[in-house]
Each structure stands twice: as structure tokens, then as C-alpha cells.
Amino acid sequence: MKRRRFLQHSLQAAAAATLAMSPQLSLSLSRRPDYDYILTAEEKPLSILPNTTSPALAFNGEFPAPVIRARQGEKLRVHFTNKLSQETTIHWHGIRLDNAMDGVPYLTQLPVKPGASFDYEFVCPDAGTFWYHPHMHSVEQLGKGLVGALIVEEKNKPAFDADVIVGFKDWRLNKDGSFKTLSEPRHAARAGTLGNVATVNGELLPEIEVPANATVRVRLLNMDNSRQFAISLGEHLGQDNASIIAIDAMPVPNKALDIHQLGVGMRLDLGLHTPADAGVEIPIYDVKGRFYQKVCSLRTTAPIRSTAPPAIPTLPPNPVSEPDVSKAETHRFVFEWAGAMTPVSASGHTHHEFWTINRRAWAGMHSANLPEPLAELELGKSYIFELHNATPHGHPIHLHGLIFKVLSSDKKNITPFFTDTILLEKNERATIAFVADNPGGWMYHCHVIEHMKTGLMGYIRIS
Structure with missing residues (x-):
């Protein structure tokens, strides 16, 4: 029995004695154990350097975090509890899921407060390698260890040894x-x-x-x-x-x-x-x-054999809609450095803004303030995004909730391919296209966490 499965069965046995006290927890544990998980975020001393401990943050008290495995086309249910002293959420990176499950505070859900829980439930339409992480206090929470792998297995599993x-x-x-x-x-x-x-x-x-x-x-x-x-x-x-x-x-x-x-x-x-x-x-x-x-x-x-191993399988394609570029509407986005001016509040606190998208730095959001989207898109239509990295640094530009097709670049030869993140080299121009087939507000940002937190973030809205 694998350690993860052992932990799940142990949790089920322990929970059976407390069903009356924990109805929400018992609901989460009553489902099929193969693909359902209980996940906590908590402070945990970890041994990273030899003979030392570090005051890390961990999912289920361990690093690496539990590997979450789901099956393509089936619902994944994760009961999440926040045992941190800060609010947090979980974002399921690369999954084309329902907007309410995307884990972005205030845009898709309220933050999960310390001691509180949230049930994430969504279908994974695509198979492949994904990951999960908070989308709040990201520099600290990711930097101290709150990251984990999410594997969605193909309906017909390829034959790897x-x-x-x-x-x-x-x-x-x-x-x-x-x-x-x-x-x-x-x-x-x-x-x-x-x-x-x-x-x-x-x-x-x-x-x-x-x-x-x-x-x-x-x-x-x-x-x-x-x-x-x-x-x-x-x-x-x-x-x-x-x-x-x-x-x-x-x-x-x-x-x-x-x-x-x-x-x-x-x-x-x-x-x-x-x-x-x-x-x-x-x-x-x-x-x-x-x-x-x-x-x-x-x-x-x-x-494991005496004869030659079988050929490397070709993976089956995921069910991603092909954009109609002949009828697509074009939007242009310029990613720029904002300069060295640092905004200072009346109390003297600095708020660094080093990066912009279309000359706008991300100012953050809260329950009383949701900035305007970078683009308003119509459900079901095809779109082309022309991207220009007008900076001397690389930026992995990630789009939530959608998969886009990389069409061209002025820096490298492109055979068009689908992805959720494009790595823009310095001064690179690239073109991507996608079908706006998932309604909601979707974050659109550089995944270098400090770039995101100092301006290089926004969102698009599909309605």
C-alpha cells in the first residue's frame, strides 16, 4: 500500500469515529478514496539543509507535498483546511476548471481564513502534468514550500514502465x-x-x-x-x-x-x-x-526485460478547441518595465510597481475593489493575442482557465503548439490564439512571483 493511500485510509478510519461532529469532513471522506484528498496548509519545520531545520510552510506537513492524482474527465474533490496564520487559497495551475474553483482571492472566491476550510470540486478535462499552489501572499507562501504536483491520468493510460x-x-x-x-x-x-x-x-x-x-x-x-x-x-x-x-x-x-x-x-x-x-x-x-x-x-x-524496450508512446491529444484565426479578434499586450519610481503611502509604506501590462500596473484587489479587466471577451469566439515583451528580462506569461495555441515568434522558429504558459524572451514578440470557451474572470500574468506582485498581472473577462 502506497504511503498516500495508507494516510487516506488512516484518515478515513479516524474520521469514522467523529462523523457526528464533522459533517462536512465526513462528506469529503465518504467519497471514492482513489481520487479524493484532504489537504491542509500549515507551518512546519523542515530539514532542507543538512543538520538544520527551516520554519517552512507545507501541505499536510511535508515536502514534497502530496502528489494529487486525478483521472481525465472525472471530478476531483479536495477538502482544504487553512492552518496558517494568514489567509490563503489554492490555484490549480493549468486546469481548465469552473471559474469558482480557480483559487484567486476576490476574483473567484473569498480567501480561506485561518482555521477555515473550503471544498474544491472540479472536473479535469485534460490529462497531463499540472501543479497546485496558493494565489495569495505568494512570495512567502510559495517561497516557503506551498507547492505540489497534480497529475491527471489519461483515460487510456499510455504504456510506460x-x-x-x-x-x-x-x-x-x-x-x-x-x-x-x-x-x-x-x-x-x-x-x-x-x-x-x-x-x-x-x-x-x-x-x-x-x-x-x-x-x-x-x-x-x-x-x-x-x-x-x-x-x-x-x-x-x-x-x-x-x-x-x-x-x-x-x-x-x-x-x-x-x-x-x-x-x-x-x-x-x-x-x-x-x-x-x-x-x-x-x-x-x-x-x-x-x-x-x-x-x-x-x-x-x-x-525489467531482456529484449529491447517498447517504443516511446505518443500521448493522445487533449480536447482543446481549435481557434479560427481567420475570424479571430485581435488584442495587443505590451509588457514593460515601469521605472524606478516607488509609490509611498501617507504612512510611509512603499508599494513597488516595477512592471506594467499595457502601461497599467496591477494594484491588487480586495472585497471592495476589483480592477477593470485587461480585455472583455465574448464566450465562444476566437481571439488572437499579440504579445510584446518590451523588457530586457524573460517573462513566463500564464493564462488561467484556458489553453492557447502559440502561433509565431520573432525570436524562434515555432511549430504551433497548445500550452497555458508562454516564455517570452527579452524584446520578443509572439502571437497566440484561443477559443474563449470558459466563462469568468481569468488571471493573466507573469509567473515570476515578484514580477506578478509588482505589477505584471491583470485578468481577462469572458462573458
Whole structure:
């Protein structure tokens, strides 16, 4: 019995004795246990650096957070309790779900107060690799550990011998395990404040076991606040043995992996043929210029067959609507640096605004103030967004609740593909298109958390 399943059954047994006291909890626990979860956000000392503890925040008191698994086309139910001292929410990154379940405070739901609970219930229409995180106090809550993987399994599961998760998360820690300042204005106004302790699945340079002579699916998730990765396997496997099979959960025709840019919030699925012998290391690198920096490794265990492994499967497409670009309405968005002027309140508190979308910095929202949307769209129509990154820094631009098609770029050759996040290079112009087939207000922002919090965020409304 897997540890997650054991915990679920243990929780069910414990809850059976308290049904009369906890009717909402019992409802959540009475459902099918395979795909239903109880999730808490809480303060938890974690050992990240050796021989130290860090005052982290964790889902269910652990890092990595519980891997949530759902089935394509079926409802996922998560009973969430906030045990933090702050308000929070959960956003289900990349899922085309009902707007009320999107986890954006005041736009889609009220914040979950300390000690309170909220039931998230939604259908996952697309299969693939997703993740979840708060959308409130994001610099601190994500920076201290509140991130987790969400895997939606295909209706007809592809035939892989193993399926592994590789989750990237940096931390900003002093030698004694205490947290450094999570955001520094001089870095927030540039590429973002980077961590100094890099972990994969919560470990320093881990080796992840995979069977030898096997066909393996590797799911890479960039769940960091700021860092961009350039993923490569070097020349260890050879291009015939490593294929990109999905980008941001959307299947693509299998293609050889060379170097793939993985911005904040983005995901990459690889299909691998592992070597025939046990004990072989397969390094995963982050490429910086001419330097290949190892971030983790796969390590083969005993081979599972004596013959050649089966071909790397091609994933079935997700049911995403094809935009009609011939009839699409065009909207233009310019992402810019706002300059060095820092607004100061009457009480002397600063509110940094370094970034703008169409010359407007995100001012935040609360129960009495919902800013105007960046665009008003009509349900069912096709739209083209022309994007211009007029800054010297990269921006992973993420759109909630929808999947869009990347059509073109003036910086790279594009074979059109579907995604929920586009990584815009400095001074890049790109064109995306989508069908506005999901009603509601949907956040539209850079996923470098400090960029988002200092202006580079807004929302669109589909009605």
C-alpha cells in the first residue's frame, strides 16, 4: 500500500469515529478514496539543509507535498483546511476548471481564513502534468514550500514502465536554516530574487531510481518562484532515446530533446529509453551558456526485460478547441518595465510597481475593489493575442482557465503548439490564439512571483 493511500485510509478510519461532529469532513471522506484528498496548509519545520531545520510552510506537513492524482474527465474533490496564520487559497495551475474553483482571492472566491476550510470540486478535462499552489501572499507562501504536483491520468493510460516526477524548487536559506529575505527590490525589478539552495523533490542533487532497459515517463515541473531552467540530458542517452512528449501538459508529436527552456510554472514530459544495465547514471542538466550544471540524476536499477524496450508512446491529444484565426479578434499586450519610481503611502509604506501590462500596473484587489479587466471577451469566439515583451528580462506569461495555441515568434522558429504558459524572451514578440470557451474572470500574468506582485498581472473577462 502506497504511503498516500495508507494516510487516506488512516484518515478515513479516524474520521469514522467523529462523523457526528464533522459533517462536512465526513462528506469529503465518504467519497471514492482513489481520487479524493484532504489537504491542509500549515507551518512546519523542515530539514532542507543538512543538520538544520527551516520554519517552512507545507501541505499536510511535508515536502514534497502530496502528489494529487486525478483521472481525465472525472471530478476531483479536495477538502482544504487553512492552518496558517494568514489567509490563503489554492490555484490549480493549468486546469481548465469552473471559474469558482480557480483559487484567486476576490476574483473567484473569498480567501480561506485561518482555521477555515473550503471544498474544491472540479472536473479535469485534460490529462497531463499540472501543479497546485496558493494565489495569495505568494512570495512567502510559495517561497516557503506551498507547492505540489497534480497529475491527471489519461483515460487510456499510455504504456510506460515507470512514471517519475522531478520537481524543481529553490530556497533562500541562511547556514542555520533560517530564511533569507525572500524578495529584494533590486532583483524583483530584474529577473527575480533567486534562491541559494536548489532542491529536486526536496533533496539536494538526488538520484531517482528508474528501471533499466525500460520505457520511462519523466515529468519535470518548475515550481520555483523565480528561476528559469534550460533542461538537457547532455549526450548521455543520445537523441534517439529521449523525446519530448508533452509541454505544459499538452501532448506534442514526439521530438528529440536538445535543450528546452523551462520557465517558472512550466512543465515538460519526457519519454526515455533507459540503458540496459543497472547502476547507470542519467544526469539531468540546467544549461547556462557553455556550462552544464547537474541538478539531479536518474539511476537505473535491475532491468525489467531482456529484449529491447517498447517504443516511446505518443500521448493522445487533449480536447482543446481549435481557434479560427481567420475570424479571430485581435488584442495587443505590451509588457514593460515601469521605472524606478516607488509609490509611498501617507504612512510611509512603499508599494513597488516595477512592471506594467499595457502601461497599467496591477494594484491588487480586495472585497471592495476589483480592477477593470485587461480585455472583455465574448464566450465562444476566437481571439488572437499579440504579445510584446518590451523588457530586457524573460517573462513566463500564464493564462488561467484556458489553453492557447502559440502561433509565431520573432525570436524562434515555432511549430504551433497548445500550452497555458508562454516564455517570452527579452524584446520578443509572439502571437497566440484561443477559443474563449470558459466563462469568468481569468488571471493573466507573469509567473515570476515578484514580477506578478509588482505589477505584471491583470485578468481577462469572458462573458
